[in-house]
Amino acid sequence: MSAVRPVLPLWAASLTAVVGGFALDLSFPDVGWWPLAFVGVGFSLVSLIGRRAGGALLVGLLFGASFWFTHVDWTSRYLGVVPWFALAGLETAIMGALAIPIALAYRWMPRVLPGAVGRLLVLPALAGGLWTMRELILGSWPYTGFPWGRIGMSQSESPLAHLSSWVGVTGLTFLIVFFVAAAIQWIREARWRAVVTAVPAAALAMILLVVPAFPTTDAGSLTVGSVQGNGPSGYFDRRERGAILNAQLAASAPLFGEDLDVLLWPEGGIDSDPLSNAATAATLDALSERVDAPLIVNAATERGDDIFNTSMLWEPGDGATQLHDKTHPVPFGEYVPDRDFYAMLAPDLIGLIGREYTPGTNAPFFDLNGVGVGLAICFDVIYDDVVWDGVRDGAEVYMFQTNNADFRGTDENLQQLAFARMRAIETGRAVVNISTVGTSQVIAPDGSTIDSLPADTAGAMLTEVPLREGLTPAAIIGSGVQAVIGWGSLLALMVLGGFAFVRREKN
Structure with a gap:
């Protein structure tokens, strides 16, 4: 068997890549058939084996596009x-181009x-x-x-999710692809009686299935009231001034x-700036006094020439005592990078994005009367640095605020x-995920659901949320795992290419 001969002709590899991309998508919600991640990865790798750069680019683009x-x-x-x-075209192009290094390996x-x-191995x-x-x-x-499309994130409902507490979501992706690639190589060997050939794949399967979640330490509980107002919070929703705030209040x-320690509202739960609007500030003061607890709320705020997507810890009479501004505003959603250039390409579309949010630099963390609260605003939940910074600063629980109104249904x-849910498992912390319109949930450190509100329904949860102490290995070494895997694999490929060139020249 020639190790560099394509497993499939190009036409079959192209079809396989397309099916693989669809399979990978189905491993994510709303379908959420997590084993299909293994199928998607397998089909993609088989389509790349033995391909030259041009063929690898083609099947990589087809896989990326279908996904x-x-x-x-x-x-x-x-x-x-x-x-x-x-967005999909850009991600497809990058995925296609970076299929070439895999084929070269x-x-x-x-x-x-x-x-x-x-x-x-x-x-x-x-x-x-x-x-x-x-x-x-x-x-x-x-x-x-x-x-958004990381394989590790597809495993939130699978028995493999607990591995993320050891190696992070990045490490989980690596282990899944490593296992699939090892299984493919074992099948290609076609030496079923030589048990030793199955050892790498079997060992990885044991790691994936047997390793438990890293344990964190019980630190008591926090009584959290969280409110999903179901107000008109979409970008194009028609609304009167204060409609979102009034929906949240109702x-x-x-x-x-009720007896609670904090009241949590979602991203965009206030449609005016309480830092500059005295009437809004007075409303929040009255609310905080009524529930006899601090508030964690969110609004667009303006400070100087900058606009921020800001979460606030609001104390009655003292106002916003702590702030966290969204670390990664969404390009072409919350700001337009290189606006003049893109305005020439799509002026009407770019013109719809009126605000220019500034990235925040303050920590994603609040000290809530001695309890550490980690924060992530909407899409910031997908960025490792935001989540890890919160837990490293001392978060004992996470409160994620989001506004999904533009993506109803x-x-x-x-x-x-x-x-x-993956972040809860990865960090060993409970997560209160509150949305303007749903679905909102309280998630336990093991990923199970403690409490929930259905989508498109106004409601409130009053939940005894567990607190945890102690850092998981993922929070400690996660960035190191990324550096070793990312830069290490690139360096290994370069070294491999050098040796392969020398061998070819000698022959």
Whole structure:
């Protein structure tokens, strides 16, 4: 068997790549058939084995297109096909280009390490590393990147999710791809009686299935009231001034007279700036006094020449005592990078984005009367640095605020909720995920659901939320895992290419 011969002819590899992309999308909510992530990865890798750069680019583009154009079709709900095609097209192009390094690994490794160790262990590890490197690039570039399609995030309902507490979501992606690549290599060996050939794949399967979640320490509980107002909070919703605030106030009424430690509202739960609007500030003061507890609320705030998406810890009489501004405003959603350039391409669409949110630099953390609260505003839940900074600063619980109103009835809502669940498991912390319109949930540190509100329904939860102490390995070494896998796999490929060139020249 030639290790560099394509497993499939190009036409079959192209079809396989397309099916693989669809399968990977189905592993995410709303379908959420998590085993299909393994199918999607497997089909993609098989389509790349033995391919030269041009063929790898083609099948990589086909895989990326079938995944991304289905995975983020919710972006077209209100703004039409242009944002959908722009985002999915960009992600597809990057995914296609970065399929080439994976194909090169399959071509070069047999020349440099033709033995069983190279074929069955080193090559699958490198394939897993290069796939993970691609995810890291997609999640950080261009601008702030878009880490929405990470394989590890598809496993929120699977028995493998607990591994993220050890190696983070990035490490979970690596292990899944490593396992699939090792299984493919074992099948390609076709030596069923040689038990040793199954050892790498079998060992990885044991790791995936047997390793438990890293335990964190019980630190008591916090009584949290969280309110989903279901107000007119979509970008194009028609509303009168103060309509969102009034909806949140009305939905908070069942909590009046209850004993709670904090009242949590979602992103955009206030449609005026309480830092500059005295009437709004007075309303929040009255609410805080009525529930006899601090508030964690969110609004667009203006400070100097800058506008921020701001979460506030509001104390009665003292106002906003602590602030956290969204770390990663969404490009083309909350601001327009290189606005003059893109305005020339799509002036009407760009003109709809009136505000220019400034990235925040303050910590995603509040000290709530001695209890550490980690924060993430809407899409910030997908960025590792925000979540890890909160827990490293001392968060004992997370409170995620979001506004899904622009994506009512789409997969976005449940995908983001799944990401919040993965963050709970990864950090060993409970998560209160509150939305303007739903779905809102309180998630336990093991990923199970403690409390919930259905979508498109006004309501309030009063929940005894567990607190946890102690850092998971993911929170401690997560950035190191990313650096080792990302830069390490790229360096390994470069070294491999050098040796392969020397071997070819000698021959």
